[in-house]
Amino acid sequence: MSYRAILVLASLLLMAIFAGVALFGARLVDVRLQASLESEALRLKTAYELSQGELEQQMMALAGMVAADPEVIRLLKAAGATVEGEGNGSGGEEADLLRRQLYLHLRQHWSYMQKELGIRQMQFVLPGSLSFLRFHAPTQHGDSLAGLRWLLRDVERKRTAASGFETGRAYAGIRGAAPIFDSELRPGDARALVGVMEVGMAFDGYIERLSERTAVGFGVLLDPASVTSAMWENYRPPAPAEQPGACCYLLAASRGELADWMADKALPAYAGTFRNDLVDHQGHRFQLIRFPLRDYPGLQDPTRPPIGSVVIWQDVGAMIEASGDFKDKAFFNLAFAYAVTQLLVLFLVNLSRREWISQLLEQTARVKELSHQNEVLLMAAGEGIFGVDRGHVATFINPAAQKMLGYAPDEVIGNNLHSLIHALRPDGSAYDESACPIAMTLADGQARTLEENLRRRDGSSFPVQMTVSPIRENGVCTGAVVVFHDISELKEKEAALTWLASTDTLTGLANRRHFIAQLEAEIHRWQRTGFTSALLMVDLDWFKRINDTWGHAAGDEVLRHFADVLRRSLRRVDLPGRVGGEEFAVLLPGSSAEDALVAAERLRRNIENEPAMTSFGSIPFTVSIGATLLITGDDSPDQPLLRADRALYRAKAAGRNRVDGDFPDSLTPAGEPTSVA
Ligand SMILES: Nc1nc2c(ncn2[C@@H]2O[C@H](COP(=O)(O)OP(=O)(O)OP(=O)(O)O)[C@@H](O)[C@H]2O)c(=O)[nH]1
Incomplete structure (x- = not known):
């Protein structure tokens, strides 16, 4: 993910978090405002109801006080009787007089109550809910309030004070009413109710x-x-x-x-x-x-x-405004916090980015340095180095490898390396890729070191010692690096040493040690296969004389000439060797006694017929040859060598320039050694 994408994502996330907090906060403020409005509503409703209750109590107390006034009782008692006597309703003149007396009696109280207590209604009702006197409407009287004024009815019925809101003819409001009892007590009876007194307070x-x-x-x-x-x-x-x-x-x-x-x-x-x-x-x-x-x-x-x-x-404008202000302030603070946080995030991300970049640059520089060092190493290495991918396709090649193989980099890179440098063995036979050590390492991921032959661009091949190492990425082999060096010189030295160790320097024939080793190997082979092999011992006749006559150097030339004739007289498979000063032996693999005698005779004759042409002149010479076969019971070279020696001795003894054989009886029907002269 790119730096910009991370930045945008982090900013969006931050914005979302702050927006969420802002919304939640705003919602919380609204909920709190709503809750306080609701509790305020309940508080005010309760305040109203309590206040109304108190007021009713006051009204009842006031009504009770007036109802207890003896003059009021006297007048009401009289009024009740008078009105009834005058035909109910407002009554007549008598009733008017009493009404007037009552009015005058309480006029000052009424004024006081209106002024100081806010009383708006004061009424006296006669039993049966007949309005006798309304102080708030003095001209309105005599009407029946039965069925209209439940409060008055209940006070009369229950004979106790009561209060409540009620709508009347001339007044709607909170009232308190008290019964007016006759002050005279009649024995055994309750006091007579002479009326009901009611006061009311106007709502305003x-x-x-x-x-x-x-x-x-x-x-x-x-x-x-x-x-x-x-x-x-x-x-x-x-x-x-x-x-x-x-x-x-x-x-x-x-x-x-x-x-x-x-x-x-x-x-x-x-x-x-x-x-x-x-x-x-x-x-x-x-x-x-x-x-x-x-x-x-x-x-x-x-x-x-x-x-x-x-x-x-x-x-509640101020309250809502305060809530709004609080919201605005909180929003402003939140916006400020968001801006600061956003800046901080930007700053930190930028700081981290710089740190990343500096680390990246440092790493890149180190990688570059390493890569440069590797390149220098690759370039400077005396050993050839190339790399291949999983498909055996060359990915790089260093100058030493280019030089040794004779290829330019663009001729190698991108091509299958096996077909370029490894497809043919030194003898020209095909080298199957599956047998190639590089392919093996690509297949099994194992490093290997071995000697191989690589082919140059000009078709010549040369021996190398190579180390094939797998390239691993996440545990998977994705290619291989091959480090090799030319071991031609080494091989040549090895060959020279081997040759020196096994060859007689004067004649170029196998020396005694090599010949004996080969003879021993042939004994074992014969024992395994059963195919007979023959052994000749060849000795130059009177060689001392040649030395003595022509000198030692001439003798050497004779020996070289002899070796030459010997090589020419034998088959490719035969092995001639110099086993003593002028003593030679020849191993004839797969040869019978007859074959051995024929070969020996041919050799003898060739030597006889071909004098050595030395720098000292032509020197004729002859050889004596003893022949034998490898036989059952031969378990070391000494035994056949002894038998061949014995035959040679006999040839010498018989006059030299001849062949004699020492074979088992079955091969010589007469049981006598075969002699050829
Ligand atoms: N020039 C030369 N002479 C050698 C070499 N090795 C051995 N001789 C000589 O070969 C001679 C061998 O002589 P003898 O063993 O008496 O045998 P011969 O003279 O060949 O006589 P017969 O074997 O009995 O026929 C010696 O004089 C050795 O010095 C060599 O490398 N070069």
Whole structure:
């Protein structure tokens, strides 16, 4: 993989990691914001409910206090009797008088309660839910609240104080009601209930105070049905019709935003369950919480629908902005961290790359140096070196090899080397490639050192000592290197030494040691094959005289002449040798006694007929020859030599220039040695 690809891949990976972290972080911030909005919604809902509970308690306490006022009890008791006496409803003049007395009695309290406690409603009801006096609507009285006001009904029935939200004729809000009992106790009976006293607080005052305490907006919306079915028209809160787009009556709102949203139809759809929404309005973002408002009857009878909803809202722009700012900051920090990391990665990768490159350059330089050294070695080596691949095709050849083989590099490289320099043996016979040591090393991967003959470009061959070494790559033999040197000189010296060691220098015939060795070998061969061989002992007659007459040098020339005649008189397979001063022996392989005698006689005659033509003149001479056969029982050269000697002796003794034989009886029917003269 290239450096660029690694860099791009690393950068992409880094980018992906940081993008993942950024997305995860952003999601986390959103989730936390959502969670805090939800907990805030619950907190505010709870605050509202607790506050309403407290308010109800206050209302009940206040109602209880008023209901305990003896003057109130007296007036109500009287009012009950009077109204009943005057035909119920509002009653007559008497009832009006009592109503007026009651009003005057509590007028100051009413003023105080309105001003200081935010009380908006105060009503006295006679048993049977007959409205006697509304301080908040003094002209409205005498109407029956039976079936409309569950709270009053329950207080009358249960004879105990109660509280709750309820919509009445002239007022919708939180009320507390307390029973008014007759102060006179009748023995054995409970105190008589003379009426119910009720106070109510308007929502606007209540939620305004709540709003001040919690710094959020509160509002109460009433469903049209719950308003129109209960309230007198002129006491109703602003109707939906008066606020285009509004779904409900706006009973109260601590701030103006709710009315605006209703007018702008900006309120999210509401289906009577808890909601927690974000609403954008006039450049602000609000958290808007809405939940059902259940009135007192609704709490008694769960099948009754809620009569409206409570709306709580607060400007969460700053909170969301802070969250956004946090996200922006975190994103900026992350982007910065990414940039720094990316730079660091680039820097480190670049550093590593430089390190790699410097190591690579160093390695390359070392490889070059080694390669140069190898090349110098190859070039300078006195030994021939060439390389072949697996197919025996030459891959390189050094100058020494080129010189020894007579080939230029381009004539060798790329060609099958075996067919060039190894295909023919020195005798011209074909050299099969499978038997070639180079091919063997290519096949078995084994190094080998051996002597071979290579062929030059001019067709001549020369002996070499070669070492074939396999070239291995990953454990597989991919070729071979051959190192060789010319051993022609060595071979020649060896041959000369061998020749010297085995040849008589004067005559060029085999010397005694070589002849005896050959004779011994022939004895063994004969024993193996059974083919007879003969042995002649030849001695120059009166040779001392020749020396004495012509001198020793002439004698030497005679000896050389004799050797020449001897060679010419024999077959190629016969081996002549000089075994003594003027004593010679001839081994005649495969010859019978007759053959031996014929050969000996031919030799004798040739010598006799061919005087030695020496620098000292023609010197005639003769030879005596003793012949024998190799026979069973011969286990060393001494025995046949002795027999041949014996025959020679007899030939000498018989007058010389003759042939005598010493053969086993079977070969000489007469049992006498054969003599030829
Ligand atoms: N010129 C010369 N003479 C040699 C050489 N070797 C041996 N002689 C001589 O050969 C002669 C051999 O003589 P003898 O053993 O008496 O035998 P002969 O004179 O040949 O007599 P017969 O063998 O009985 O016929 C000696 O005088 C040796 O000095 C040699 O290499 N060169």
